[in-house]
Amino acid sequence: MSRWEPNARGRLEQAALDLYSERGFEQTTAAQIAERAGLTERTFFRHYADKREVLFAGAPLLEKLFVDTLAETGEKTAPIDAIASTLNAVAAVFLDRYEHARQRQAVIVASSELRERELIKLASLSAALATTLRGRGVDEPAASLAAEAGVAVFKVGFARWINGDGERPLAEFLREALSELKTVATGS
Incomplete structure (x- = not known):
């Protein structure tokens, strides 16, 4: 594969x-990744700060999707219902990504360094959701609790x-996890 072919980022991520x-x-x-992708190591570092970030390059876009979707829910919607609506919308991004997601998660689970990076990503997502809920007029601790619950539902469902x-x-898995959370919270 020529190094001048398009989609260097996608090729690096797959490699x-x-x-x-x-x-x-x-x-x-990083050199092995670049070689597999048919690119130079310099090109790799032009796109990614380090070899961890290849797996987490989509995190800012996913967080933005969560935040933008949550911000667009009706203002009168209860915080947990707004989170549920957001989870449902975000799930659409994963419709044709099962194999990729499964392979990526297996790599993350096998490395303590990557598990730590994944937790940082989820903490950032929770903070962004809480900030968005507060911007919608949800007081504390409800904003933080709803955001953390949403991330927990996403993590378990995923x-x-x-x-x-x-x-x-x-x-479907996210709806089931949310339903189980509601059961746990209400004791019924």
């Missing part, structure tokens, strides 16, 4: 994911989805 799956995160270098067979969409 990294494949190499991490084959060799492990710790055993893979884990169930990628551990499944890929036949059911993520949205």
